[in-house]
Amino acid sequence: xxxxxxxxxxxxxxxxxxxxxxxxxxxxxxxxxxxxxxxxxxxxxxxxxxxxxxxxxxxxxxxxxxxxxxxxxxxxxxxxxxxxxxxxxxxxxxxxxxxxxxxxxxxxxxxxxxxxxxxxxxxxxxxxxxxxxxxxxxxxxxxxxxxxxxxxxxxxxxxxxxxxxxxxxxxxxxxxxxxxxxxxxxxxxxxxxxxxxxxxxxxxxxxxxxxxxxxxxxxxxxxxxxxxxxxxxxxxxxxxxxxxxxxxxxxxxxxxxxxxxxxxxxxxxxxxxxxxxxxxxxxxxxxxxxxxxxxxxxxxxxxxxxxxxxxxxxxxxxxxxxxxxxxxxxxxxxxxxxxxxxxxx
Amino acid sequence: xxxxxxxxxxxxxxxxxxxxxxxxxxxxxxxxxxxxxxxxxxxxxxxxxxxxxxxxxxxxxxxxxxxxxxxxxxxxxxxxxxxxxxxxxxxxxxxxxxxxxxxxxxxxxxxxxxxxxxxxxxxxxxxxxxxxxxxxxxxxxxxxxxxxxxxxxxxxxxxxxxxxxxxxxxxxxxxxxxxxxxxxxxxxxxxxxxxxxxxxxxxxxxxxxxxxxxxxxxxxxxxxxxxxxxxxxxxxxxxxxxxxxxxxxxxxxxxxxxxxxxxxxxxxxxxxxxxxxxxxxxxxxxxxxxxxxxxxxxxxxxxxxxxxxxxxxxxxxxxxxxxxxxxxxxxxxxxxxxxxxxxxxxxxxxxxxxxxxxxxxxxxxxxxxxxxxxxxxxxxxxxxxxxxxxxxxxxxxxxxxxxxxxxxxxxxxxxxxxxxxxxxxxxxxxxxxxxxxxxxxxxxxxxxxxxxxxxxxxxxxxxxxxxxxxxxxxxxxxxxxxxxxxxxxxxxxxxxxxxxxxxxxxxxxxxxxxxxxxxxxxxxxxxxxxxxxxxxxxxxxxxxxxxxxxxxxxxxxxxxxxxxxxxxxxxxxxxxxxxxxxxxxxxxxxxxxxxxxxxxxxxxxxxxxxxxxxxxxxxxxxxxxxxxxxxxxxxxxx
Numbered sequence: 015x016x017x018x019x020x021x022x023x024x025x026x027x028x029x030x031x032x033x034x035x036x037x038x039x040x041x042x043x044x045x046x047x048x049x050x051x052x053x054x055x056x057x058x059x060x061x062x063x064x065x066x067x068x069x070x071x072x073x074x075x076x077x078x079x080x081x082x083x084x085x086x087x088x089x090x091x092x093x094x095x096x097x098x099x100x101x102x103x104x105x106x107x108x109x110x111x112x113x114x115x116x117x118x119x120x121x122x123x124x125x126x127x128x129x130x131x132x133x134x135x136x137x138x139x140x141x142x143x144x145x146x147x148x149x150x151x152x153x154x155x156x157x158x159x160x161x162x163x164x165x166x167x168x169x170x171x172x173x174x175x176x177x178x179x180x181x182x183x184x185x186x187x188x189x190x191x192x193x194x195x196x197x198x199x200x201x202x203x204x205x206x207x208x209x210x211x212x213x214x215x216x217x218x219x220x221x222x223x224x225x226x227x228x229x230x231x232x233x234x235x236x237x238x239x240x241x242x243x244x245x246x247x248x249x250x251x252x253x254x255x256x257x258x259x260x261x262x263x264x265x266x267x268x269x270x271x272x273x274x275x276x277x278x279x280x281x282x283x284x285x286x287x288x289x290x291x292x293x294x295x296x297x298x299x300x301x302x303x304x305x306x307x308x309x310x311x312x313x314x315x316x317x318x319x320x321x322x323x324x325x326x327x328x329x330x331x332x333x334x335x336x337x338x339x340x341x342x343x344x345x346x347x348x349x350x351x352x353x354x355x356x357x358x359x
Numbered sequence: 360x361x362x363x364x365x366x367x368x369x370x371x372x373x374x375x376x377x378x379x380x381x382x383x384x385x386x387x388x389x390x391x392x393x394x395x396x397x398x399x400x401x402x403x404x405x406x407x408x409x410x411x412x413x414x415x416x417x418x419x420x421x422x423x424x425x426x427x428x429x430x431x432x433x434x435x436x437x438x439x440x441x442x443x444x445x446x447x448x449x450x451x452x453x454x455x456x457x458x459x460x461x462x463x464x465x466x467x468x469x470x471x472x473x474x475x476x477x478x479x480x481x482x483x484x485x486x487x488x489x490x491x492x493x494x495x496x497x498x499x500x501x502x503x504x505x506x507x508x509x510x511x512x513x514x515x516x517x518x519x520x521x522x523x524x525x526x527x528x529x530x531x532x533x534x535x536x537x538x539x540x541x542x543x544x545x546x547x548x549x550x551x552x553x554x555x556x557x558x559x560x561x562x563x564x565x566x567x568x569x570x571x572x573x574x575x576x577x578x579x580x581x582x583x584x585x586x587x588x589x590x591x592x593x594x595x596x597x598x599x600x601x602x603x604x605x606x607x608x609x610x611x612x613x614x615x616x617x618x619x620x621x622x623x624x625x626x627x628x629x630x631x632x633x634x635x636x637x638x639x640x641x642x643x644x645x646x647x648x649x650x651x652x653x654x655x656x657x658x659x660x661x662x663x664x665x666x667x668x669x670x671x672x673x674x675x676x677x678x679x680x681x682x683x684x685x686x687x688x689x690x691x692x693x694x695x696x697x698x699x700x701x702x703x704x705x706x707x708x709x710x711x712x713x714x715x716x717x718x719x720x721x722x723x724x725x726x727x728x729x730x731x732x733x734x735x736x737x738x739x740x741x742x743x744x745x746x747x748x749x750x751x752x753x754x755x756x757x758x759x760x761x762x763x764x765x766x767x768x769x770x771x772x773x774x775x776x777x778x779x780x781x782x783x784x785x786x787x788x789x790x791x792x793x794x795x796x797x798x799x800x801x802x803x804x805x806x807x808x809x810x811x812x813x814x815x816x817x818x819x820x821x822x823x824x825x826x827x828x829x830x831x832x833x834x835x836x837x838x839x840x841x842x843x844x845x846x847x848x849x850x851x852x853x854x855x856x857x858x859x860x861x862x863x864x865x866x867x868x869x870x871x872x873x874x875x876x877x878x879x880x881x882x883x884x885x886x887x888x889x890x891x892x893x894x895x896x897x898x899x900x901x902x903x904x905x906x907x908x909x910x911x912x913x914x915x916x917x918x919x920x921x922x923x924x925x926x927x928x929x930x931x932x933x934x935x936x937x938x939x940x941x942x943x944x945x946x947x948x949x950x951x952x953x954x955x956x957x958x959x960x961x962x963x964x965x966x967x968x969x970x971x972x973x974x975x976x977x978x979x980x981x982x983x984x985x986x987x988x989x990x991x992x993x994x995x996x997x
Binding site (some may be wrong): 056057059072075076077091097098104105137138185186187188251 | 661
């Protein structure tokens with residue numbers, strides 16, 4: 015264990031820990047924009063600068079040394095941090111009210127901390143290039159004027175989802191997050207999992223249909239057998255958004271495109287809530303008892319007339335492993351090996 | 360293996376003797392990129408045709424750059440038993456005359472000659488190597504440039520080439536490093552890190568593979584030192600790299616050359632092939648069992664790829680972004696994660712000479728802290744621009760006024776910019792400073808890789824700062840906020856100041872931005888980007904203030920702050936300006952003094968150039984009052 019002194023407070027941390035982690039342990043806030051605990055560090059926003067043993071370093075990357083003395087609030091540190099945040103704001107969309115992340119925005123949090131003031135901002139030349147948002151993806155859109163180029167989305171796509179659909183493109187002030195060939199998101203490798211959207215510190219990535227839930231209900235995703243933990247955002251009797259449950263051991267908050275965005279079926283008017291039996295060429299609502307009796311009758315009849323191998327069953331990927339196991343057991347008990355699964359089709 | 364090299368050397372000399380007939384005149388044409396751009400290739404062709412037509416035998420050699428860019432195209436003629444006579448500004452027509460008069464006959468044409476090298480030349484022309492251009496120079500790195508045919512390895516060997524390698528291969532690796540350390544050689548890429556220490560830190564780590572990289576991603580505006588060395592003396596760099604490979608235990612080296620240097624790449628390719636043929640490169644070099652391969656990697660033009668970690672990323676096929684600290688040193692974990700030795704072209708090229716002539720010899724040149732020589736690309740408002748090599752410690756003044764021949768058109772010197780976009784501007788009272796790594800840094804500029812731009816009174820210092828900032832703004836990689844956003848912010852402020860929108864507090868704003876960018880940026884590009892602004896504020900703050908407070912550009916450069924005006928009393932109504940004006944903004948007729956319509960005027964300055972000097976009726980005015988009067992259309996009221 016290394017002993018580190020941060021702003022006069024002593025804290026012991028594991029060897030290899032960063033200054034940022036040590037500060038976190040000591041309960042000392044260090045502002046940061048490009049750091050994310052799920053991801054490897056980037057070191058590009060330069061907002062987490064602190065003084066460590068007399069040198070200015072980025073807290074997110076600098077490893078602690080034994081006996082290190084860290085100061086997070088010297089005048090020099092404050093100045094560098096403040097200028098950095100001012101520079102980010104200089105080319106950032108001005109209107110926070112219209113932003114989906116208003117009040118939950120990391121840039122707002124950091125700006126407030128470093129003490130942005132309008133007098134100083136008047137000296138700053140603002141230049142926000144008016145670029146149209148990319149609304150090609152049906153689930154979430156990209157607003158480049160709110161992007162701070164922290165690279166969290168890029169690292170997420172590479173490290174969490176392993177797709178690497180996006181990366182930095184162009185150079186210097188013209189740098190932007192782009193898919194291959196600077197095309198709309200829908201024409202890329204993007205799987206629309208939305209993991210980037212979840213981690214975006216600002217409103218650069220935002221839901222196509224922003225929704226603020228009234229309450230949250232914990233549940234399990236019904237799409238496949240993995241059983242990801244989800245939190246349903248509910249308003250009245252309707253599900254309006256889904257988030258991954260970070261406390262769930264199965265997925266630790268990660269979701270795929272279906273689990274995160276494919277919840278429209280829940281309240282969809284076309285959704286079947288009762289079994290249907292076709293009578294005189296028309297589907298008619300019926301009870302489960304009647305429907306199951308009908309199936310048993312038909313299957314017994316077919317088996318009697320044509321043999322058990324005339325029957326076959328196709329199971330759904332939305333069932334759990336256990337359900338799938340029982341399903342094949344059922345068909346084998348009926349005397350056939352004709353069992354298949356939609357995931358194999 | 361020295362014997363083996365002796366044989367190679369002997370063979371080379373014999374081959375040279377066979378190839379070259381010294382009983383006939385030798386003609387050297389400067390065919391580096393500078394020469395070619397001025398028309399050297401057509402001069403070569405003309406000379407060949409002329410000789411053929413006259414059925415006269417002479418050797419033509421396409422050599423590299425000797426550094427006298429102001430005099431291109433350069434043709435040198437050496438007749439048997441005569442000194443080398445140099446002709447400047449040669450066109451195909453002049454070339455024919457030279458062949459006719461001097462090569463074939465005996466008239467050395469003092470009217471066309473620039474001078475001669477060596478002793479015993481004709482009295483009516485100047486001796487160049489004793490003149491102002493060369494007497495203060497000491498050519499070590501450039502000793503072969505413009506002298507040998509860079510495409511003929513035998514010529515390099517004949518001038519002592521590859522002997523350093525042969526000697527190094529007999530030495531222990533630690534001893535080579537010892538010589539380098541004793542020599543005090545500091546890296547010529549700009550930062551001046553001690554080369555011996557760098558090599559040592561690359562020798563220490565154990566690894567199955569190590570790499571040697573030559574950084575030839577020269578990108579400073581106006582700098583072309585590395586290009587000239589690669590074009591004029593490629594073998595010296597190759598030899599240095601092989602020695603480096605042997606010393607640190609590497610079998611693979613890369614040249615990182617920018618793709619905009621096609622001639623350098625072509626000559627390197629040829630040189631590598633020739634060295635391989637002679638067993639000086641490749642497998643089992645000189646029978647020692649040491650293997651070393653060289654590969655050329657062409658950079659795609661990003662300035663930031665000259666930064667070592669970005670360069671390594673680039674070779675690996677990644678985006679050329681520098682790696683943020685803390686990170687392992689390139690000498691420990693560089694290319695493909697292996698120990699990598701990265702040096703500048705000039706550093707490698709001087710190593711063979713240090714090994715063959717000894718550390719003492721090298722220490723004898725230059726200053727205590729910065730031994731050796733410095734190569735500069737001397738450009739700007741100077742009479743003799745070109746590539747020069749001077750011993751470290753020489754005064755700036757000597758470079759500018761003696762080697763460079765003073766300021767163009769006898770104007771007044773204002774500042775000298777060294778170190779390219781990372782460096783700074785020094786004013787007249789700093790001209791006594793000695794040129795070395797530490798002195799320049801202390802004064803607010805830096806050695807850099809060797810660009811030296813001379814600025815005269817007709818140049819606006821705010822505009823100069825803006826020019827360099829525009830460069831770093833364009834070349835910033837975009838990774839970190841201070842450099843990406845900060846250079847843009849600084850540039851915007853400078854644009855505003857130059858265009859009359861400067862605000863009170865802008866100077867303080869620039870200083871604060873500069874401080875934050877230097878402290879906050881990831882790599883050397885950002886950490887030095889504000890230097891041109893900071894140094895011009897340090898030495899020329901009055902110019903900034905004049906722009907901001909009085910909307911005055913003292914050098915009469917910033918377009919938005921000047922107006923063109925015709926002095927009615929001086930105007931003789933000759934009509935030249937009226938006819939030349941591209942937008943027909945000038946009215947007037949015979950005997951009626953002319954007038955400029957300020958609304959139409961685009962401030963191109965053509966009228967100012969056209970007005971004959973004896974009248975000087977067109978004048979440039981600056982300042983709030985003049986601008987306001989011009990806007991009201993009543994400039995004559997002022």
